Structures are given as C-alpha cells and as structure tokens.
Amino acid sequence: MCLGVPGKVLAIDGMEATVDFFGVRKVLRLDIVDEPVTVGDYVLNHVGFAIRRIPPSEVGETLALFEQVLKEAAQDDLMAADVRGELAGLPGARSDRARAHGSTPAAEEKS
C-alpha cells in the first residue's frame, strides 16, 4: 500500500490525467499532487491518486527501477504484487472484484 508507481502524463482533463504506466494507460486523479502537472511530466501514483510530481532529473532512474520490479515480478513477489495493485487501482482501470482468496493485488493480475 505504501508503494508508489510512477507514470508519464499523456493528457489532462480537469482533475484527471491520462497516464502511461509502462505501456498501460490509466486515468489518475490530480487532487492531491504536490505541484501543478503538465503533459509530459511524471507523477507518482498511490491508490489511484498522483501524490508527487517527480522532478525530471529523477525520472529515468525511477522508471528504470520500476521496470525492473515489474520485470522481476514473480507470483509471490509482494512488492511487484503491490505495484500491480497500484496500477489496477487507478480509476480508469477495470474494477473487477479481486474476490479472492489471496485478496492481495496479485489476485488481480490476470484480469
């Protein structure tokens, strides 16, 4: 839950931004981001909300890190599962219920 996932802002419509997360487009709320966001910026996502605009100098490193987390994602990798959960949690994501026994975000992975 405490992980944040970074993505690139593709478009902004009021308080919602379409954000690219490693090739997956999602809608993210901009209500609580720390400073104004424009197209092309990178933002950190937490439960469907941007919580920080990531300074451009940090973008490459942070993105590469998360590429790595996702790439290494194994079935029982809790960090990667949380990252997937963060992505799945975006308002634009499908809200299929992860009815599930694991009840961790990993259960949502296949949806």
Next chain:
Amino acid sequence: MADPGLDELKFRDPARARALSAALAREVAAVGHEPVSVMHVCGSHEQSIARFGLRAVFPPGLQVVMGPGCPVCVTDLPEVDEAVALALAGHRVATYGDMVKVPGSARSLADAEAEGGKVDVVYSVQQAVELARTHPGEEVVFFASGFETTAVATAAVLLNGVPGNFSVLSAHKYVPPAMEVVAEMPGSHIEGFLAAGHAAAITGSAVFEPFAAKHRVPVVVAGFEPLDVLAALLKLVELIRGKRAEVANMYPRVVTREGNRPAQEKLWRVFQLVGGRWRGIAHIPDGNLRLRDEWAHLDARRRFSLDISGLHDRAPSGLAQRCICGEIMAGLKQPSDCELFGRECLPDSPVGACMVSSEGSCKIWHTYGGLPDLREVRR
C-alpha cells in the same frame, strides 16, 4: 520510456551495495556497543529488506526491527466488527483487498460475505464512490484503512463531493504518534528510526523533528530500493554514533522537508486525530484519523447505529490467543518467535493480521523464506 538498459542498477548495484555494507559495518563497530537496534515503521521497508535478502549484508551487530508499519495489521478488532456489522445489516461494504480476510472479534468481512453480506474489494476510494453511483438504491460504506498517505485520497474524494448513499468508516491511522509510543515501550531499546518514504512525501520530513528532539533519537527518511535502505541505515548509524538526535532525508527524490502542503491541507480539513487502540500494541493517543464533525453526515459511525456487542461475545479462538502479531508490530518479537508461524498460521489460513497483509511481517517472512538470516550461512 527509459532505456531498460541499466540505469536501474544505480539503486541495486552490487558494488555500491557492498561498499555501503562495509561502511555500515565500520560505522556499527564504531558505535561501541552491540547490538545497535534500529526500527523501521513501514511494511514496504520490510518487503524490501526480506525480498532482497538485505539482512545478509547487515553487520551482525546491527539489529533492524520491524515496527508498526502495517495499517491492516493494526486495525483493531472493533473496527473490523463495525464493518462486519454493516455488511450483515445489508449495506454494501467496499474496502482494500487485505482488509477482507482480517479477523474481527468473531468474524472477518469474508465471513460476513459468506453469510450473505455484500463486500467489494476496491483498489481506490474512487472506485468505491463509483459503486455508490452505480448502486443508488443501496448504502455504500467505504471501510477505509491505511496511513496518512492513503487517508489523503479518502479526504480528496469527500472534498470533491460524493453521492448521498456513500459514507466512510474510517480505520485510517497516523504513524508519528505510534512511533512515540513504541519508542517508550518497556523492553524496546530502539536507538534510531527509519521513517517511511511515501508517508513522509505527504507529511514532510519535518514532522519527525519534534519526535527526534523529544526522544533523543535520530530519524532517517528512507526509500525502498536496496541502496536506499542501506544508505539510510548508514546515515542512521552515523547519527547514532555521533549522538545526534536529528532528522535526515535520504529519499530526496520523493520527500521534501515541508512535504506535500496541498495534500496536508486536504487531510486536515477532513480528518482529525483521535486516540484509539492499535491492535495488539497499545492505546495510541492521536493515533487514529477520524472524520471531523463537519463531515458527520458522511461518517458511517454516525449515519448508522452500529451495534457490535453481539459480534464479540465469543472469546477469540485458542489459536488467536496464541498469536503474537501485536508484539511483532511493537518490535518486541519477530515472526520466527511465534509457535504458529508457518504451521497453523499460513497465508491461506491466517490466524492473525500479520499473515494476511502483504505489508504484514509474517506474510513477508513466509513469502521470502522465514528467518532470512543468511549471515549464518556466510560464515
């Protein structure tokens, strides 16, 4: 898209990790006593330490203890009972996934669902609001868990306006007061704290300054990559050695001293601090985030008359009485100290909340191989 070519090794580079580890060993030795005990207060830090096997490169004289860093784990039984009561009363309860299996006094939300209650897993409070819009004939209650970072999202949706059939049952928790309590707990000898990077992204590192001064302990804000954790520990032990009760920020790419002010403003417009029990740990003064009076109309505790007395008339099961999740969350014990760990208590059949949540210490240790003290192997 960044070249996946290998900048990432910046934060995972083995050579840098070895260098940090060696420096950490020198620094711990220079403190002059062993063990040097420090605590982190974030489940994601434990995930990182366990997943990357970092305890193997911690010097033997350094003890890194897990603190109350799992919001699901510290949700108190009566809070779960309230959600269960609402579900059993026919209302639709939406919550984050880990909350569904967390046991209440007698039942979890999963049990309530099995008995006919309506329970929905959401990944964002925004989805819970959508549920209220698509089910106008029902009351939708968002059972809200998480620390301040997550509470900010709850605050934002309320400030935006929500449908009349939507309300919030807040189990949100605020970390700094819990650090106060744990720092003074008898039996704990914590000499420094690692603070959680993403909570600090909201509150700012300055929030820890009064704590550091009052308790005479250093606090270092840390990120979640292996080198983030090692570098933050190195900084923390340096401060311990120098007897400097200061706050240092080792996660500047995300955290500033003043934090995210617009988010803080939203958080405190909606929530106020109230004392309450954190499961298994203690009563934490100012540890709970509850809706302010102005938001009473959206507070499930005030909208519904909740009677949870019938839900905890049964004593907890024998197994639950042997669960030491609370002592683990307080940093007094570790999962391998529990006789249930990996035997009666497993991720598929958890006895306590520490085995339910992906941020719970028991689930993390179970996933990454129990007590990952590889130093024994290396010697």
